[in-house]
Amino acid sequence: MVWLTSTRRLLQAVTKSGTSQTSYTSKELKPKSSWTRRRAFLDSMRIYVRGGSGGQGFPRYGGLGGKGGDVYVTAVKKRTLKHVHSANPSKRFIAGNGDNSSKRKLVGDAGADCIIKVPVGVTVKNNIGRVIGDLNEEKQMLRVARGGLGGHPDNHFLGQKGQVEMVTLDLKLLADVGLVGFPNAGKSTFLSAVSRAAPKIASYPFTTIQPQIGVMEFTDHRQISVADLPGLIEGAHVNVGMGHRFLKHVERTKLLLFVVDINGFQLPKREHFRTAFETVMLLNKELELYKAELLDKPSVLAINKIDTVTDHALVTEIRERLHDLPDCLEDIDPALRPSQCVQFDDIIPISAQSGYSIEELKMRIRELLDYYADLDLQRTVTAGLQLVPHHRVESLPSLDALERNKARPV
Numbered sequence: 001m002v003w004l005t006s007t008r009r010l011l012q013a014v015t016k017s018g019t020s021q022t023s024y025t026s027k028e029l030k031p032k033s034s035w036t037r038r039r040a041f042l043d044s045m046r047i048y049v050r051g052g053s054g055g056q057g058f059p060r061y062g063g064l065g066g067k068g069g070d071v072y073v074t075a076v077k078k079r080t081l082k083h084v085h086s087a088n089p090s091k092r093f094i095a096g097n098g099d100n101s102s103k104r105k106l107v108g109d110a111g112a113d114c115i116i117k118v119p120v121g122v123t124v125k126n127n128i129g130r131v132i133g134d135l136n137e138e139k140q141m142l143r144v145a146r147g148g149l150g151g152h153p154d155n156h157f158l159g160q161k162g163q164v165e166m167v168t169l170d171l172k173l174l175a176d177v178g179l180v181g182f183p184n185a186g187k188s189t190f191l192s193a194v195s196r197a198a199p200k201i202a203s204y205p206f207t208t209i210q211p212q213i214g215v216m217e218f219t220d221h222r223q224i225s226v227a228d229l230p231g232l233i234e235g236a237h238v239n240v241g242m243g244h245r246f247l248k249h250v251e252r253t254k255l256l257l258f259v260v261d262i263n264g265f266q267l268p269k270r271e272h273f274r275t276a277f278e279t280v281m282l283l284n285k286e287l288e289l290y291k292a293e294l295l296d297k298p299s300v301l302a303i304n305k306i307d308t309v310t311d312h313a314l315v316t317e318i319r320e321r322l323h324d325l326p327d328c329l330e331d332i333d334p335a336l337r338p339s340q341c342v343q344f345d346d347i348i349p350i351s352a353q354s355g356y357s358i359e360e361l362k363m364r365i366r367e368l369l370d371y372y373a374d375l376d377l378q379r380t381v382t383a384g385l386q387l388v389p390h391h392r393v394e395s396l397p398s399l400d401a402l403e404r405n406k407a408r409p410v
């Protein structure tokens with residue numbers, strides 16, 4: 001499966017033909033131009049940080065050198081890594097040196113600290129990939145390089161050099177719900193149906209080329225954020241370097257919303273046709289290959305484009321097969337079989353385009369988020385004594401109930 005980023009050639013190819021029947025090679029799917037790189041969503045950045053040097057002491061009079069400044073990273077709302085880059089394209093962040101001690105000023109002033117403003121959601125890692133800390137809330141701050149001590153009697157009045165590090169700022173989006181699905185499944189259409197976000201929607205695959213967050217609002221002003229991510233396709237786990245590029249963005253979401261097209265999926269010409277059930281299994285497998293813990297997250301399956309079929313037996317069949325997992329896996333191609341199966345909290349047929357069952361899905365997501373938040377709270381309270389097992393909520397509305405709701409305005 002392959003997560004795909006911007007590719008001008010691919011988009012041109014698709015746009016020229018004006019149809020999703022375009023065939024393209026794997027080379028075409030890789031980013032080529034600097035244009036692409038410039039526009040790409042920046043979610044990781046390596047920077048050089050250096051604390052300031054301590055000032056020299058004044059041995060004859062016992063004067064103390066000023067301490068070198070420290071380098072900090074702090075989380076600021078509405079900031080992006082692109083801002084960090086454009087504010088300092090050299091990506092070198094160096095704090096000020098401490099002042100030397102002098103006859104006129106025996107105690108030298110400390111050097112100025114350097115503060116790097118980064119987006120909320122950044123994890124800071126050192127040169128060997130060890131996590132220094134997470135900045136998950138606004139105004140949180142981390143020191144990434146210490147300034148050198150000023151000269152004083154213990155160091156023979158010699159100011160010390162500041163700490164030098166190469167650190168990585170790794171951004172993972174913070175959203176309540178992460179949309180997971182093949183291209184063209186209708187993820188962006190869903191996002192635009194439930195929020196004010198205006199993602200690009202088109203009938204060719206790979207329309208979304210960078211993550212986007214929208215906010216679902218409820219009448220009581222409750223807000224739930226939803227992250228729309230680029231489509232996932234078969235084979236990502238063998239696509240070195242690119243395959244899981246965007247999957248890290250679902251790591252911090254509280255609930256996964258799988259969106260599948262009831263008609264299945266096929267990449268133009270060269271790939272196999274995959275049924276809706278098979279696409280669920282492929283998504284399951286891809287998540288498992290990336291990080292099996294993702295499968296433990298609360299999850300809902302939205303079977304989209306229900307307006308395009310008259311026979312809803314397909315939905316019942318998918319429900320039954322998912323209910324029978326892993327037993328029913330024997331019938332499917334071994335290449336698609338995950339070893340750990342996702343357990344959906346609910347399976348809801350929707351039409352993101354017409355709005356059918358969208359309100360139900362929104363409410364269900366809210367209910368589940370609240371349910372699991374309560375469970376977490378309970379777990380925290382009982383922590384150390386007895387852990388509350390992870391319960392799944394019984395599947396809710398039947399298809400009949402959803403049918404009855406069809407007439408209800410959304």
Ligand SMILES: Nc1nc2c(ncn2[C@@H]2O[C@H](COP(=O)(O)OP(=O)(O)OP(=O)(O)O)[C@@H](O)[C@H]2O)c(=O)[nH]1
Pocket residue numbers: 181182183184185186187188189190200201202203204205206207208209229230231232304305306307308350351352353354
């Ligand atoms: N008939 C019908 N068409 C839909 C529905 N939802 C989405 N579509 C259409 O499906 C196509 C793809 O929709 P997108 O929302 O762009 O799909 P996506 O999952 O975001 O695709 P990528 O960004 O490529 O991953 C568009 O032409 C939509 O109009 C639906 O419920 N019914």
Ligand SMILES: [Mg+2]
Pocket residue numbers: 187188189199200201207208228
């Ligand atoms: Mg999209």
